[in-house]
Amino acid sequence: MDAVSTTTELSEAERLDRLRLIRSDNVGPRTFRSLLLHFGSARAALQRLPELARRGGAAASARICSADEARAELLACRKLGISLRAPEEAGYPPRLAMLDDAPPLLGIRGDSEALMRPIIAIVGSRNASAAGLKFAGQLARELGEAGFVVISGLARGIDQAAHRACLASGTVAVLAGGHDRIYPPEHEGLLTAIVTERGAAISEMPLGHEPRARDFPRRNRLISGSALGVVVVEAAHRSGSLITARMAGEQGREVFAVPGSPLDPRAAGTNDLIKQGATLVTEVADIIRAVEPIMERPPQLPLYEDDEEPFAPDPESHDRDQILALLGPTPVSIDDLIRISGLAPAVLRTVLLELELAGRLERHGGSLVSLS
Template sequence: MNSSNITHPAHLSDEQRIDWLRLIRSDRVGPHTFRSLINHFGSARTALERLPDLARRGGAARPGRICSEDDARAELAAGKQLGVMLVAPGEAGYPPRLAVLDDAPPLLGVRGAHDVLMRPVIAIVGSRNASGAGLKFAASLAHDLADAGFVIASGLARGVDQAAHRASIGGGTVAVLAGGHDRIYPPEHEDLLATIIESGGAAISEMPLGHVPRARDFPRRNRLISGAALGVVVVEAALRSGSLITARIAAEQGREVFAVPGSPLDPRAAGTNDLIKQGATLTTEAADVINAVEPIMGRPIELREPDDEPLANEPDAGDRARIVGLLGPSPVLLDDLIRMAGTSPAAVRTVLLELELAGRLERHGGGLVSLI
């Protein structure tokens, strides 16, 4: 999509939305790959036509499944019955800060009040087995931030997440789902989600209807929680917890990271105390968050022009062999790969795209890639 200020959002036609949905629902096409394909071919329809050839060049024995037009139309129709609309970056209901990320979902399933997603968002996350004090603080903080005009985003999980949602329902809260809109996890929070929607809040997901969340889906979900927000507050988190993954992703996205201190004797506070040592803003009240984010709230948000170079038409055999030979199971930085390959960035990106569509490449955070 071309660069566009959020006050003048881009709008997909019905046919474009079908093509975009078909492309992102096709095998081995994630947000990064989607973006590269659109940049190179100019449209999702042309990219769909070229997928089999690109996968073949990448070494696939047979091309991956390409989502059919019938399946795409069926998903759109089923979503509408549930009240879910699929929106693109720049359209109303797509969180503007999420839209500028390189791995923003091309289409985001939105259910509920679209306007709440356009307001300033603060994410609150934390332990699923939080202490009574942690739950009380999360609720108090969420309530105070909502009173100050912020929308609270969280993951609808047990513990801190649900406390933050419940305390901010009156001011608008956003549940970010790891599965499809019809596969709520945990199931006992279906009533909480219904209350959020009925009270002027919203739920978002990049997953198709029917998708049951798996362990690997939660870090992917976490990037949406932090990506939509000005900053992320971690209330309680053990070392090596999902909340710390959210904090790490938030830092990589350039978001403010806040941490609530806890007793050094409580393992549920070990992660938050460590975040403070690493430079996260120590947070004991809503004012700590508000004072930190106020200076950046007024900055204009624009959908950036994609910084990817156009893909090469087709790298020669020597370039392709050299690039593949430099890859292995250990992740390598894209910039280092380009330098070592001694060829153009466009040629390297083309080979990586072919490998990804063949199911042979894995992308990691921070611009790292490796062979599967």
């Protein structure tokens, strides 16, 4: 079926149910999407969670977010001017909505119109050089003047330089924690300037959530997923910016890198990106020239066949045993599991969903899974 772009508005009851589902234990964005596709509504999925987790071998009942907890979060968000929007709703970043791990409800504060304009990500070293900070600011300012919105992670170094340079034209900050838990704390003033000018802040985390190390890669996928492309300005080997670049490649986004001196370790990662095929950037025209053809193909939300049945009703116990025997701590692709087991894809998907809801399965990028 051809994809078409559609926007709807959730009822308050459905928004509440979706918030309960994504805030329940062992339910991530991909699991949420699978549950919604299979059961048709968040309410129906909530009713089936205990049974699915039990079938997956859960040792104890997982916590299911209560209606009162979800209502309290919705009320607190409204008081702070945060709207929780679903991928099919207006105001949700359209390219982010295309991802299979798009946040089921995205917390948006500020001017949501900034999320509807063409977006370019600029990321880089927290310990940036003066030259790197200057060039990141120059790129951001010129992108803003050309009609683009710059998105970044509000971090020290390159991120904050990019945000500050295009406050007047609009910039988007992606938070690793809740909207009320800003990291680093000294950038609270910058965030206030962003959301009160022409920009916005987005987060998938609940209010009160303090960002942890593992939350930053999750945040990075939102940065790259919302953008046409990602520009890396200074990145050492094994840096978070290279994770963002890798995610951009996996998401089908353009990857750009600013070259640097081979004597500066802060340029080692960007120089490697160029060797691997990233577009070299020495001026803003390099970015605009590469993304203009993409802008002519607006993103569209995928539609699924009404009769698509991705899961089996209740797999046999020997099928579960066979899949468990194939799984281990080393990530393996779902396609390999289907091929080696010889089981129907619907059976495999169901068993993996049960294991995940039981807290026994971990999902990785590239359709890889492993036992927790």
